[in-house]
Amino acid sequence: MSLANGRPYLAIPGPSVSPERVLRAMHRSAPNIYEGALVEMTDGIMPDLKRIAGTKHFATIYISNGHGAWEAALSNVIAPGDKVLVPVTGRFGYGWAEMAQGIGAEVEVIDFGLRDGMDMDRVAATLAADKAHKIKAVLGVHVDTSSSIRTDMRGLRAALDAAAHPALLMADCIASLGCDRFEMDAWGVDVMVAASQKGLMVPPGLGFVFFNDKAAEVRAAMPRVSLYWDWTARATPEFFYQYFGGTAPTHHLFALREALNMIHEEGLEAVYARHATLAEAIWAAVETWGEGGPIELNVADRAMRSHAVTSLRIGAPHGTALRRWTEYEVGVTLGIGLGMSTKDDPKGDGFFRFGHMGHVNAHMVLGMLASVQAGMSAIGVPYGPGGLDAAAKVIARG
Numbered sequence: 001m002s003l004a005n006g007r008p009y010l011a012i013p014g015p016s017v018s019p020e021r022v023l024r025a026m027h028r029s030a031p032n033i034y035e036g037a038l039v040e041m042t043d044g045i046m047p048d049l050k051r052i053a054g055t056k057h058f059a060t061i062y063i064s065n066g067h068g069a070w071e072a073a074l075s076n077v078i079a080p081g082d083k084v085l086v087p088v089t090g091r092f093g094y095g096w097a098e099m100a101q102g103i104g105a106e107v108e109v110i111d112f113g114l115r116d117g118m119d120m121d122r123v124a125a126t127l128a129a130d131k132a133h134k135i136k137a138v139l140g141v142h143v144d145t146s147s148s149i150r151t152d153m154r155g156l157r158a159a160l161d162a163a164a165h166p167a168l169l170m171a172d173c174i175a176s177l178g179c180d181r182f183e184m185d186a187w188g189v190d191v192m193v194a195a196s197q198k199g200l201m202v203p204p205g206l207g208f209v210f211f212n213d214k215a216a217e218v219r220a221a222m223p224r225v226s227l228y229w230d231w232t233a234r235a236t237p238e239f240f241y242q243y244f245g246g247t248a249p250t251h252h253l254f255a256l257r258e259a260l261n262m263i264h265e266e267g268l269e270a271v272y273a274r275h276a277t278l279a280e281a282i283w284a285a286v287e288t289w290g291e292g293g294p295i296e297l298n299v300a301d302r303a304m305r306s307h308a309v310t311s312l313r314i315g316a317p318h319g320t321a322l323r324r325w326t327e328y329e330v331g332v333t334l335g336i337g338l339g340m341s342t343k344d345d346p347k348g349d350g351f352f353r354f355g356h357m358g359h360v361n362a363h364m365v366l367g368m369l370a371s372v373q374a375g376m377s378a379i380g381v382p383y384g385p386g387g388l389d390a391a392a393k394v395i396a397r398g
């Protein structure tokens with residue numbers, strides 16, 4: 001017997017659960033891509049995207065995943081031989097750094113490990129030491145989905161300012177947009193990348209790049225930018241096809257329109273508050289369980305914890321065993337531990353993650369937590385009593 005039949009819950013940190021409304025919006029015949037409803041709808045999508053990003057400047061959409069958005073952003077401002085500085089708090093920081101390397105950048109990484117977060121003084125000192133201003137951009141991942149560390153992007157901006165360094169500040173908000181508060185203009189971020197399949201609740205396939213006037217000036221001074229990645233016409237198209245450098249991602253746009261409608265109806269502040277409270281419930285459960293067993297939040301400092309993804313430590317082989325159990329026995333699929341392996345645990349079997357981004361509510365999170373507790377029981381991992389009570393209290397408080 002399995003107790004998994006019924007509606008499954010994919011609780012991995014992307015792709016996230018797509019609402020029925022979003023899926024239904026995609027269920028239609030292909031529209032005309034030259035004039036009519038699709039064209040008019042897309043003109044309305046751009047200001048709504050900018051609102052969620054907190055920018056009055058430029059927004060672009062690429063038919064890509066997050067990796068494509070990484071490359072798109074870099075391709076517009078980084079030429080071969082240019083230098084970038086990447087303060088890293090997890091696997092995704094390295095991923096963006098590798099992408100920069102791939103287009104010929106000279107990359108300097110500062111590795112802050114997987115638990116501690118960035119030391120902004122060290123970032124500022126590195127920038128201050130760059131007297132010739134060779135560093136053209138600082139790449140910061142807002143929420144690194146592997147460690148679930150959330151970086152204070154205002155702090156990173158302050159590090160640039162403290163060093164009076166002119167480099168662009170570029171942010172990866174792929175995991176955080178629409179979950180953790182982010183305000184591009186107010187926080188002094190010059191370029192931001194995001195993707196459709198996490199907080200924005202749309203299936204994978206759309207990458208977003210936002211940029212401001214300063215970044216546009218850097219783009220204008222580039223020796224060459226490949227026509228497909230060039231953000232210029234995409235941000236200010238004369239013809240509809242220029243938004244996408246070719247055929248529009250028709251069905252994804254209908255999905256995105258509906259997802260933006262849902263965010264608008266709920267209100268962005270309420271969306272942030274929902275994610276914050278659900279994350280709080282998760283922390284309460286795990287901290288209580290951890291009083292009597294090996295389970296532990298990866299990030300100790302509450303101010304550095306993401307509201308969209310939570311990375312956990314439970315000791316090998318329990319992470320993998322627990323994921324298997326919840327998936328096959330109760331229908332909850334948890335995220336693998338990503339980029340967290342150690343010498344003693346080369347496959348990362350002692351780690352796992354909760355995705356709680358986008359279309360997620362209290363009963364989903366409480367169900368997930370109860371499933372995890374049942375799983376620990378079933379596979380014989382001890383845990384402190386009262387974890388579910390602690391989570392329920394957070395939800396009851398609202």
Ligand SMILES: *Cc1c(COP(=O)(O)O)cnc(C)c1O
Pocket residue numbers: 014065066067068092141143144145172173174175195204
């Ligand atoms: C998911 C994610 C990526 C990669 O996105 P893909 O769509 O898998 O290419 C990059 N950065 C962060 C922070 C992410 O969460």
